[in-house]
Amino acid sequence: MNKRIIPFPIYEQLSLSISFSHTDTSDIIDSIEYSHNAILPSVKNDSIFAKKILNELDCYMNDAKFQFSLACNIQLGTPFQQRVWQSLIKIPSGKVKTYGELAKELNSSARAVGNACRRNLFPVIIPCHRVVSASGIGGYAGDTLETQKGAINYLQIKQWLLAHEAVL
DNA sequence: ACTATTCCGGTAA
DNA sequence: TTACCGGAATAGT
Numbered sequence: 001m002n003k004r005i006i007p008f009p010i011y012e013q014l015s016l017s018i019s020f021s022h023t024d025t026s027d028i029i030d031s032i033e034y035s036h037n038a039i040l041p042s043v044k045n046d047s048i049f050a051k052k053i054l055n056e057l058d059c060y061m062n063d064a065k066f067q068f069s070l071a072c073n074i075q076l077g078t079p080f081q082q083r084v085w086q087s088l089i090k091i092p093s094g095k096v097k098t099y100g101e102l103a104k105e106l107n108s109s110a111r112a113v114g115n116a117c118r119r120n121l122f123p124v125i126i127p128c129h130r131v132v133s134a135s136g137i138g139g140y141a142g143d144t145l146e147t148q149k150g151a152i153n154y155l156q157i158k159q160w161l162l163a164h165e166a167v168l
Numbered sequence: 169a170c171t172a173t174t175c176c177g178g179t180a181a
Numbered sequence: 182t183t184a185c186c187g188g189a190a191t192a193g194t
Contacts (some may be wrong), residue, residue: 007181023190042184062177073193078193078194080192080193080194081193081194082175083178098173098174099172099173099174100174103173103174103191103192106169108191108192108193109173109174109190109191109193110173110191110192111171111190111191111192111193112172112173112191112193112194113171113172113173113177113192113193114171114172115170115171115172115192115194116193117172118170118171118172119194120173128172131172132172133172133173133174134173134174134175135173135174137172138172138173139171140172141172142171142172144172150194151176152169154172158172
């Protein structure tokens with residue numbers, strides 16, 4: 001499994017840490033994490049797939065309407081999580097849904113949907129940031145407006161992504 | 169026994 | 182009338 005750290009210029013020092021693997025037939029992303037690591041990307045020896053990842057993220061930064069074609073290993077999630085993640089992909093850039101709305105479509109509950117979003121292994125590519133609460137912005141990466149657990153202000157990232165996509 | 173929720177009833181301004 | 186709590190209901194992990 002390969003890993004690639006990509007600067008994600010929402011603000012200085014924010015990066016996307018992307019793990020991926022290639023098989024003989026296909027290339028696939030296994031997980032994506034945010035990080036504050038100032039590790040410089042090593043441009044040499046990049047595989048075709050790594051370059052494709054770089055390129056698609058770059059396209060998204062330039063145009064929020066860009067549609068990713070990167071494959072994500074969605075099977076790493078539970079069956080329910082896979083169902084939720086599949087429907088996240090269908091939310092177009094520039095639109096949002098609430099946890100409750102999504103829950104109704106899936107015959108589930110808002111709380112359970114929030115759970116599955118929190119466990120999303122592929123932030124940005126699978127747009128869990130397009131799910132908000134009925135009353136406000138909802139959470140991101142386990143954080144809520146009230147509680148920030150770690151060093152990264154995830155809600156700020158969610159706000160940025162939504163603003164970039166011209167929501168709000 | 170936890171959640172990245174939501175809805176409804178009560179209360180006060 | 183609106184705005185803000187408190188608590189119950191809810192489904193998945």
